[in-house]
Amino acid sequence: MDQALEPVLVVIPTYNERENLEPIIARLHAALPSAHVLVVDDGSPDGTGDLADGLAAADSRVNVLHRTEKAGLGAAYIAGFSWALERDFAVVVEMDADGSHAPEDLPRMLAALGDADLVLGSRYVPGGRVVNWPKRREFLSKGGNLYARLALGAKVKDITGGYRAFRRAVLEKLKLGTVASHGYCFQIDLAWRTIEAGFTVVEVPITFAERERGESKMSGSIVREAYIRVTKWGLRRRGTQLLSLFKR
Template sequence: MTVADLGRVVLVIPTYNEVENIAEVVARVRGAARFVEILIVDDGSPDGTGALADELAAADPQVHVHHRATKEGLGAAYLDGFQVALEMGADVIGEMDADGSHQPEQLPAMLTALRHADLVIGSRWVTGGSVVNWPLGRRLLSRGGNLYVRLLLGLPVRDATAGFRLYRRSALMAAELSTVESTGYVFQTDLAWRVHRAGLRIHEVPIEFVERERGESKMSGQVARESLRNVTRWGLRERSRQVRVLAGR
């Protein structure tokens, strides 16, 4: 199987106030993988991101835009975008940040890895992966959070919170998107865990993650607390299920 055999590839890029970044990101994706289509999902950005996205789409048939009326969280934007991509007939649905932290030039390696996987994650924390311009505290928080996920959920992934991914259509269908309730960054962990529980193949590809240079980060303490609460709840529920199974109930 070759990359060309993967079929129609649609990369979902959610945006909120990314007018400084989106044009460059789109140009880099188009330069790195010409056959990949782009679906920009804008959450009603007041800074003009949506209007700029429409201009980019008007100039390039490989670029599409889906406008959402309100900002409801990263997970909600991705769920909406995934549904649109599935309705477009995509065989592979990707996701990537709009702020330049994910480098489109690494897409070809991820697409190649998808030949033998159902979900490919661009990972910061496998051998060969790295982050640029992160303070020590944030590195420790990310590594610690991912360790917590592995221990509590039994998820064999080093970077379950990563947002640079490629899913086969079948993987998203197996994840039962209609039942996903996560709205923030914990959405990434939720989807990876669902794919794992479905018995599908997950492969991590090392990437270099570069902290944004323009615009404001959407990460906050509230986002981190939501992730901790949800992962803890899921983990305790999973452990309870395992105990019942062992007890023969």
């Protein structure tokens, strides 16, 4: 891998992922031995944080950031990004703890960073696929992506996906302190900010597999938040376009 794209930090948010955490980190290091890991645990009552501390004690590549309450995916990632920017990491990766994001896909994603600033692991470009997902979830995901593309004018096919790799410069440029999105809307928010800032975004096909252990964090409130926020961003975009026409 390009030396300018090292070191790599993989941020893994956790809440009650004790069964999944150790296997996913083992797979990650098998696929990319040089990768560092930051587990951001939101006070998991099942002992995930204690397990992460044990893994960190045994392996200098593993780090843990403990938070006192479950404050949402977006807040966990922002905390992880801030931790990374305080150190010398060149690339920061988002990855779920539940095994739905295959670590074996990460080397291809990092290779694509040679010509990009943000690489999205995409389920909906040629070569990408979803495994063992209920039809309702697949419909919801595809519908959400279509709505976001139409509302925002974004050309990416999988703007809601949570498997992605950022160059450090992107996170330094974005005003992370102003990001208020909490659930999976956070993924749309960060990708859209990156596109608006003029960075190059590419998609790499991945295989997304439904989790085998534990429960999904998806809920109706997460879907509503995404719908409301994307609608507001889309209306703001249309308003800006209309104002520019009137000023001509």
